[in-house]
Amino acid sequence: MTAITELETPAVTVHLDVMADNIRRVQAHLTRHGLGNRPHIKTHKIPAIGQMQMAAGAVGITCQKLGEVEVFADAKVADDVLLTYNILGAAKTERLMALARRVPRLTVVFDNEVVARELSAAAARHHLDLEFLVECDTGFRRTGVQTPDEAFALARLARKLPGLHFKGLMTFPNRDPDTREFFERALALFKQDGIPVPVVSGGGTPALATVDRFPMLTEHRAGTCVYNDAMVVSSGTATWDQCAMRVRATVVSRPTADRGVLDAGSKVLTSDLYHMKGYGHVMEYPEAHVAHLSEEHAVVDFSACAARPKVGEVVNVVPNHCCVVTNMVDEVYGVRNGRVEVAWPVAARGRVQ
């Protein structure tokens, strides 16, 4: 095993004990609340970590893109996969059908009739059955049907199409009270019509803290919690010590007394800012402000720090958003007690299709 100090920088490290603890804690929390744990693999994109989540008790995994399902199916990570994305077009529906043959239980999600009809036609052509959830926009304003009535109408239409079987509803992320109110009204419509809704799937890492406010949920999808990041810490639902992903970076320049420049820029940390003030949290200099990123540089303001680093010093940065950092590198390094225990290829990196 290599010493962690021998890693060339920038390097994305995963602190294995912290990650194991995160996996265990989230699973115990959801089990305690009677919810299925269906981790979103986009955060790590690594089959070996998906296997750890399954071994801890997950009911299955969540993928966002076909390419992710393909990688995780190749590695036989889970028999139960939920694909939470509108799949459209001849090439993609054919890939989906090939996956439906390989994955024992593959559930799809859609929010509109065009997708429903394409999937039905493909399923019928291949003599396959597809279970589906209807995606509901319960306040995030991205994808999803807009009202309980629309959810009900789309489910009723799609369940009559050949090859499609209605299993339930999904949203991202859980929002209080919008998500609860949306699902309460939708479930009443299905009940009135005698249509069972066995699955109600919620999601989000900060939303883990409030799952008890959504009694209709049957399962929860969270990705970020396997690593945690500055965004989760700022939401108050994790501490810095619970952040497993840390980007090792070298101070390559100290142009002024206050300014230091790291060799990790937006090509590693990404420009994801959300509502944060800086582009990451420097563990060794918690008062430092990662003020600006260009592709290969992070410009850090150390003016609030009592001590300042020298050129050549290595620091550990907790990124704002760990999921997107995963997607920037070909390998991440699992570390423990100052040693590199494993170099994991990020197998599903860049699978945007």
Added chain:
Amino acid sequence: MTAITELETPAVTVHLDVMADNIRRVQAHLTRHGLGNRPHIKTHKIPAIGQMQMAAGAVGITCQKLGEVEVFADAKVADDVLLTYNILGAAKTERLMALARRVPRLTVVFDNEVVARELSAAAARHHLDLEFLVECDTGFRRTGVQTPDEAFALARLARKLPGLHFKGLMTFPNRDPDTREFFERALALFKQDGIPVPVVSGGGTPALATVDRFPMLTEHRAGTCVYNDAMVVSSGTATWDQCAMRVRATVVSRPTADRGVLDAGSKVLTSDLYHMKGYGHVMEYPEAHVAHLSEEHAVVDFSACAARPKVGEVVNVVPNHCCVVTNMVDEVYGVRNGRVEVAWPVAARGRVQ
């Protein structure tokens, strides 16, 4: 050849005629101003495109990371390579020495004594000679020595170290009047001491328009201009028709009358916002506002558009910043007249070390 319509989305396309025109126009412009053209390959990361730039008359190429030099050296793109990054640490200096043996003319850049001494020690150990430029911060506030005096002092110190040969000064980007004033004062110091400064290297794509204001420059480094992007258009130095990179994306959801969702999110377009209002320019719907990105979704507000797209429609998005989009995908597609002429692997993608 495949029809462009058969590409699965999201797909990063490069319009070959537009790119060829960009390469020719920039070369002619710099030649007219008596400046060497040293394109920054970070924008495309593709050796075949570097070869086109060399064939058009470039004096050499610019790389930011060792891994980029390695890829472009393997492909023998240029005999003359400038590496504009502080190289530190045993592993990296060894890689640099291996490159110095392979690349006929490899020039390094640094802004501090720690790097100068490490490179000198490595060069001496390997019995190699390295030419270097001193990086100057002429107003961008990233890396670089802060004053002409510091530039002079670092050059004087480093040129006396074994294995190092002073060749000149560099900055990024050219800023008017700061860069001119910095270099004027620095060059006076070198002249006083009788030290020749054969190279003064400037850079930046928008700065191409003002190279005549910096008469001391001997060469110019620009990356983005090979493709152009929304940022360059907003600077007033290119038009939408001169943007060669376009991300093909499918409208996968139309949750409301105004809202459309594309299947290209921050994993393709990236979160680079700079001072733009949205995350890209939709060619077919120029009034559309790409309001929000998540990893796999672009949420677009079509409220200002007379016509609105349907689910399944494909659009072309000019990204804010083309260099970072290149780094998100394994392949880009060279297209002309509606056909895919070439699929280029992005050979230097992810070379952050």
